[in-house]
Amino acid sequence: MRAGFIQTNPVFGNVEHNVDRASALIASMDADLIVLPELFSTGYQFISEDEVRGLAEEIPGGFTTQRLAGLSSAHKVYIVAGIAERAGDKFYNSAVLTGPEGFIGLYRKTHLFFEEKLWFTPGDTGFKVWETPIGNIGIMVCFDWFFPESARTLALRGADVIAHPSNLVLPYCPDGMVTRCLENRVFAITANRTGIEQRGGRRPFKFIGMSEIVSPKGEVLFRASDRGEEAGVVEIDPVLARNKQLNSFNHLFDDRRPDLYKP
Ligand code: ACM
Numbered sequence: 001m002r003a004g005f006i007q008t009n010p011v012f013g014n015v016e017h018n019v020d021r022a023s024a025l026i027a028s029m030d031a032d033l034i035v036l037p038e039l040f041s042t043g044y045q046f047i048s049e050d051e052v053r054g055l056a057e058e059i060p061g062g063f064t065t066q067r068l069a070g071l072s073s074a075h076k077v078y079i080v081a082g083i084a085e086r087a088g089d090k091f092y093n094s095a096v097l098t099g100p101e102g103f104i105g106l107y108r109k110t111h112l113f114f115e116e117k118l119w120f121t122p123g124d125t126g127f128k129v130w131e132t133p134i135g136n137i138g139i140m141v142c143f144d145w146f147f148p149e150s151a152r153t154l155a156l157r158g159a160d161v162i163a164h165p166s167n168l169v170l171p172y173c174p175d176g177m178v179t180r181c182l183e184n185r186v187f188a189i190t191a192n193r194t195g196i197e198q199r200g201g202r203r204p205f206k207f208i209g210m211s212e213i214v215s216p217k218g219e220v221l222f223r224a225s226d227r228g229e230e231a232g233v234v235e236i237d238p239v240l241a242r243n244k245q246l247n248s249f250n251h252l253f254d255d256r257r258p259d260l261y262k263p
Helices: 014-025 049-055 063-075 142-146 147-155 173-184 238-242
Strands: 003-006 033-035 078-087 090-099 102-108 129-132 135-139 161-165 186-192 210-216 220-223 232-234
Touching: 003 014, 003 186, 014 063, 014 129, 033 161, 033 186, 049 063, 049 078, 063 078, 063 090, 063 102, 078 102, 078 129, 078 135, 078 161, 090 135, 102 129, 135 147, 135 238, 142 161, 147 173, 161 173, 161 210, 173 186, 173 210, 173 220, 186 238, 210 232, 220 232, 232 238
Parallel strands: 003 033, 033 078, 135 161, 161 186
Antiparallel strands: 003 232, 078 090, 090 102, 129 135, 186 210, 210 220
């Protein structure tokens, strides 16, 4: 599998521009799977519910998901991308999976970060894994990484690759994902954004870039810079993530002791 990401710097509220920019980058890549950042089409820092209502889109019928499905079909590529979702009177910080066959699935961010809690409802989909011809793809979004149960659940459910759309502001995740991959023996593709947003007199967010692809042995196969747009692609073998045997005595899943893990 040629696994890739794009690291972008969206313009807040200019969905058409942001989707066009991502489309141009996707068209320039030779990849089977491309992960885009969290909220890549809208930008991150919402400052009112009206703004969320105006920019959030239905999934899969909305503009952004339809454009992604078209790109997937045109370039024969699987895409995972973060989108602000409107579902009835609720809003979710969501991610979609599209493939050559069109829209495949939806994940709604479980662990909301900071002021996201003002605008979005915590996700109700749970952690999902899709079996595809290129491998088993699981999704979590940004701050979900801080809760090790997210990646563990995806691994237990058979993910070979964790697609991780992000808008990281804290410095810990690029190194933290090395541990998440090692302790679950999975690949992960973290697609982050760059730039600064400061809207409505609120606290500024500086996004740290450093999108990366990490192997089940915790090797950083590719790490982007901390600024600017960038695309990365690495050839990986997803089947390597299915071997959970650490040595002749230890198996990552069989050795777990869930009866001793209760609070
Ligand atoms: C984050 O979850 N966007 C930090």
